[in-house]
Every structure is written in C-alpha cells, then in structure tokens.
Amino acid sequence: MQVVQLSQYGDADVLEVAERPTPQPEAGRVRVRVTARSVNPADLGSRSGALAVMVPDLAFPAVLGWDFAGTLLDDAAVAAGVTAPDAPADTLPAGTRVAGFVPWFGEAAGDGSYAEVLVVDPTWVAPVPDGVTDAQAAVLGMNALTGAHAADLVAELAGGLDGATVLVTGASGPVGAAAVRDAVGRGARVLAVGSADDDAFVAGLGAEVLPRTDAAGIAAAARAAVPGGVDAVFNAGLASHELLDAVRDGGVFVSATRGYMPEAARGVVVDGVHVEPDAPRLASLLRDAADGTLPARVAEELPLAGAADAHRRLADGGLRGKLVLVS
Ligand SMILES: NC(=O)c1ccc[n+]([C@@H]2O[C@H](COP(=O)([O-])OP(=O)(O)OC[C@H]3O[C@@H](n4cnc5c(N)ncnc54)[C@H](OP(=O)(O)O)[C@@H]3O)[C@@H](O)[C@H]2O)c1
Known part of the structure; x- marks a missing residue:
C-alpha cells in the first residue's frame, strides 16, 4: 500500500x-x-x-x-x-x-x-x-468532534449554555463551526469571528458575526456587543492572549491549542479541549x-x-x- x-x-x-x-x-x-x-x-x-x-x-x-x-x-x-x-x-x-x-x-x-x-x-x-x-x-472525523467537545467543555465550566453569551473564533473552520452550531443549538447567544469575506457562512451557523481583526480588536467588538464581557470564549482561531479581555470576570476561556491558552486572570477559568x-x-x-x-x-x-x-x-x-x- x-x-x-x-x-x-x-x-x-x-x-x-x-x-x-x-x-x-x-x-x-x-x-x-x-x-x-x-x-x-x-x-x-x-x-x-x-x-x-x-x-x-x-x-x-x-x-x-x-x-x-x-x-x-x-x-x-x-x-x-x-x-x-x-x-x-x-x-x-x-x-x-x-x-x-x-x-x-x-x-x-x-x-x-x-x-x-x-x-x-x-x-x-x-x-x-x-x-x-x-x-x-x-x-x-476529528474536527467536528473537537468543536462538539469544546462546546461540552464550555457548557461544563460555564454551568450550561442556555442563555449564555459565547464568543467563538475560527468559525470558518470545521472546529469553530461545529462549536458555534452546537452552542446555538443549546440556546447560547453566539458571537463569532471567521475568515475575512466569509460572513455569510458564519451567519448561517446562527451566530452574530464580528469583524476579523486582531485579538484586541475582537475583544473590544465583543465587549461592545455584550457590555461587561461574554460568559465564555472558545478560541478555535489562534487569536492571541488579548482575547481573554472579551470574557467577563469569572467567565470561561477554552482554547483549541495549548499555545493559545492565556494565563488565568480576573477569576476566568482557562482550559484546553482535547478531542477523544x-x-x-x-x-x-x-x-x-x-x-x-x-x-x-x-x-x-x-x-x-x-x-x-x-x-x-x-x-x-x-x-x-x-x-x-x-x-
Ligand atoms: N485540541 C484538539 O483536540 C484539537 C483537535 C482538532 C483541531 N484542533 C485545533 O483547532 C484549531 C482549528 O482547527 P480547524 O481545523 O477548524 O482549522 P482551520 O480550518 O485552519 O480554521 C481555522 C480558522 O481560524 C481562523 N483564524 C486564524 N487565525 C485567527 C486569528 N488570529 N483570529 C481569528 N481567527 C483566526 C482562520 O481564518 P483564516 O484562514 O482566514 O486565517 C480559519 O477560519 C486548529 O488550531 C487546530 O490545530 C485542536
């Protein structure tokens, strides 16, 4: 072979x-x-x-x-x-x-x-x-499962997704897209960032689309949409550590990759998803x-x-x- x-x-x-x-x-x-x-x-x-x-x-x-x-x-x-x-x-x-x-x-x-x-x-x-x-x-095979497991982890750490506000980066990829769809299906209000010029796809997942900028810009846009910060972030898009600023005090930050897990601060729980x-x-x-x-x-x-x-x-x-x- x-x-x-x-x-x-x-x-x-x-x-x-x-x-x-x-x-x-x-x-x-x-x-x-x-x-x-x-x-x-x-x-x-x-x-x-x-x-x-x-x-x-x-x-x-x-x-x-x-x-x-x-x-x-x-x-x-x-x-x-x-x-x-x-x-x-x-x-x-x-x-x-x-x-x-x-x-x-x-x-x-x-x-x-x-x-x-x-x-x-x-x-x-x-x-x-x-x-x-x-x-x-x-x-x-791997990627949708990762997104679904990420939504599970966010739900577990945030005490549920129904009524929660969640920001997902990387929503144009299959990991982020599966997470957005899962979170929307469980009653979350989802803000999402995808690739440039891919808004129709991301909106079709049921998310409110934020512009693709750097992590600080994404965090600022999320804070403008949700004053006080979102309940949870799932970073499937390799946005840098400034993305933590999008999360409210005591919220949740889940990353798809180890290199994009910021230091915990303001009581935010930081964790990584590991697909099984x-x-x-x-x-x-x-x-x-x-x-x-x-x-x-x-x-x-x-x-x-x-x-x-x-x-x-x-x-x-x-x-x-x-x-x-x-x-
Ligand atoms: N932990 C696990 O078990 C596990 C399992 C599978 C995958 N992963 C990881 O999950 C991540 C997503 O996987 P995927 O297959 O969905 O990847 P993908 O198809 O490459 O999609 C990633 C998406 O993230 C966007 N992106 C890249 N940099 C960004 C930034 N700085 N801010 C916002 N968005 C950004 C990309 O947009 P552009 O293409 O336009 O830049 C793209 O839309 C990867 O890092 C992968 O390694 C982890």
Missing part, C-alpha cells in the same frame, strides 16, 4: 511517498481502506517539529494524519450506541463506509491516516450516511451533515501523493474548507 511518510522534521519537502506491506487482520483491531483524510494544522506542526513536544518518542519514518474516511475491510465490533441501517447491533460489517480519527498525539503516533490502509480500534469508527461524501466525512474518540457523537454529527444542518466544506480533493503540495497550500492560508487527500 501507498503511504506518505517523513523520516525527519522539516518543510513540506520531507514528505515522501513510500510503499509498505498492506496490514493483515489483527485481533481487536479493524482495517479501513482509507479513501479520504483531511490536511489539518496539526499535520503541519507534526511535520515541521513545532509540535514534537506532543510526541517526544516519535519513531521515524512516521506516517501523519488524524482523520479518515473509507471502507471497513473487516467486521467491526463498534462502540455501544453506534448502529447502521441493516447492520446487526453493535457491529458494522466489512464493506461499511466509516469515518473517525486516530489519536496521533497518543497511541497512534506515527501510524496516521496518510496511508491507503489504516488499522484502528473498532470503537473509534462511525458509519457514514448516504448524502455525505468520504471527503466531507474526513473533514468532520467518541463514535456515537461522531455518528450523530455525520447524520447532521447528511441532513444539511452541519457544514462540511471541502476546498479541494488532491491525490494522497500530493500531500506536500497540500501542506504548502494550507500554510499559505486563504482556504475555504479543507484540502482532502484521496486514494
């Missing part, structure tokens, strides 16, 4: 296409013929070494990639609550279209989804409904995508062997949706 691997940290040129033996069936694991995986900011940091601290014992050559969509090669004894039409309870048969993600900063370090066949824990996979393409499922496999929740999110109530934007599909090009394009910015590597 084809993989894209790296043998050292560096720029996109370190990504090399290689052949490896196709994995054989393994007890307690299932194989997925991967047809789509999205290219994510974490992949760039994992390739460059900027995120090496997350995987200090990474063995080279390493295969990148968190999320996946594709077809089961083996029957899967899936997580409780995960079902598919016409499938026996708690089982998805070989041939089922599935999506999920592998914990690349954990037990899957170096064994990611930039491979034609991936070996995974069967409890990590969720069925992909008709109406959702493999590329769209790959956009959601959660197949029942992912199955629900995929059904929402099929219903058209959760967006899954694909900027472009590229061949798996074009991973280096995709990394360069993601680094250049300006995308609307994910680049998805297909095989």
Whole structure:
C-alpha cells in the first residue's frame, strides 16, 4: 500500500511517498481502506517539529494524519450506541463506509491516516450516511468532534449554555463551526469571528458575526456587543492572549491549542479541549451533515501523493474548507 511518510522534521519537502506491506487482520483491531483524510494544522506542526513536544518518542519514518474516511475491510465490533441501517447491533460489517480519527498525539503516533490502509480500534469508527461524501466525512472525523467537545467543555465550566453569551473564533473552520452550531443549538447567544469575506457562512451557523481583526480588536467588538464581557470564549482561531479581555470576570476561556491558552486572570477559568474518540457523537454529527444542518466544506480533493503540495497550500492560508487527500 501507498503511504506518505517523513523520516525527519522539516518543510513540506520531507514528505515522501513510500510503499509498505498492506496490514493483515489483527485481533481487536479493524482495517479501513482509507479513501479520504483531511490536511489539518496539526499535520503541519507534526511535520515541521513545532509540535514534537506532543510526541517526544516519535519513531521515524512516521506516517501523519488524524482523520479518515473509507471502507471497513473487516467486521467491526463498534462502540455501544453506534448502529447502521441493516447492520446487526453493535457491529458494522466489512464493506461499511466509516469515518473517525486516530489519536496521533497518543497511541497512534506515527501510524496516521496518510496511508491507503489504516488499522484502528473498532470503537473509534462511525458509519457514514448516504448524502455525505468520504471527503466531507474526513473533514468532520476529528474536527467536528473537537468543536462538539469544546462546546461540552464550555457548557461544563460555564454551568450550561442556555442563555449564555459565547464568543467563538475560527468559525470558518470545521472546529469553530461545529462549536458555534452546537452552542446555538443549546440556546447560547453566539458571537463569532471567521475568515475575512466569509460572513455569510458564519451567519448561517446562527451566530452574530464580528469583524476579523486582531485579538484586541475582537475583544473590544465583543465587549461592545455584550457590555461587561461574554460568559465564555472558545478560541478555535489562534487569536492571541488579548482575547481573554472579551470574557467577563469569572467567565470561561477554552482554547483549541495549548499555545493559545492565556494565563488565568480576573477569576476566568482557562482550559484546553482535547478531542477523544467518541463514535456515537461522531455518528450523530455525520447524520447532521447528511441532513444539511452541519457544514462540511471541502476546498479541494488532491491525490494522497500530493500531500506536500497540500501542506504548502494550507500554510499559505486563504482556504475555504479543507484540502482532502484521496486514494
Ligand atoms: N485540541 C484538539 O483536540 C484539537 C483537535 C482538532 C483541531 N484542533 C485545533 O483547532 C484549531 C482549528 O482547527 P480547524 O481545523 O477548524 O482549522 P482551520 O480550518 O485552519 O480554521 C481555522 C480558522 O481560524 C481562523 N483564524 C486564524 N487565525 C485567527 C486569528 N488570529 N483570529 C481569528 N481567527 C483566526 C482562520 O481564518 P483564516 O484562514 O482566514 O486565517 C480559519 O477560519 C486548529 O488550531 C487546530 O490545530 C485542536
């Protein structure tokens, strides 16, 4: 099978296409013929070494990639609550279209989804409904789950979302978009900042759109809209520490990345979200995508062997949706 691997940290040129033996069936694991995986900011940091601290014992050559969509090669004894039409309870048969993600900063370090066949824990996979393409499922596999888990964390720390005011940055990306949609659905008033010229998309999630400026400007706009400050911020957009000023005293600040967690001040609780496999929740999110109530934007599909090009394009910015590597 084809993989894209790296043998050292560096720029996109370190990504090399290689052949490896196709994995054989393994007890307690299932194989997925991967047809789509999205290219994510974490992949760039994992390739460059900027995120090496997350995987200090990474063995080279390493295969990148968190999320996946594709077809089961083996029957899967899936997580409780995960079902598919016409499938026996708690089982998805070989041939089922599935999506999920592998914990690349954990037990899957170096064994990611930039491979034609991936070996995974069967409890990590969720069925992909008709109406959702493999590329769209790959956009959601890790990212929508992260946004949903972020909304859970904000709700837990803020004592609920109904009636709360929440500011979300990065609302044009799938993490922020899923968080906005979830928070709106739970009764929050959501202010959101997306990419420049993407207001219609962000407004369509049910948010009040704030202009994309620097963190201090975003915080000032939030304070103008909500005098005294919002109850909670979810920073999925890498806005710098000044964004803390948007939160009221004693509020909540949740970050998608460690580097964007400010020091706690004024009684604000600061925390980070860490996505965990959660197949029942992912199955629900995929059904929402099929219903058209959760967006899954694909900027472009590229061949798996074009991973280096995709990394360069993601680094250049300006995308609307994910680049998805297909095989
Ligand atoms: N903790 C976890 O478990 C976990 C899991 C998955 C993802 N993540 C992280 O979550 C973040 C979002 O992921 P994603 O896939 O949705 O990313 P994405 O597709 O790259 O979208 C990020 C969005 O943030 C915007 N943005 C960038 N800098 C900003 C700033 N200074 N102020 C306001 N907005 C800004 C971007 O706009 P432009 O493109 O226009 O700049 C874009 O709309 C990433 O940092 C990712 O690494 C964390």
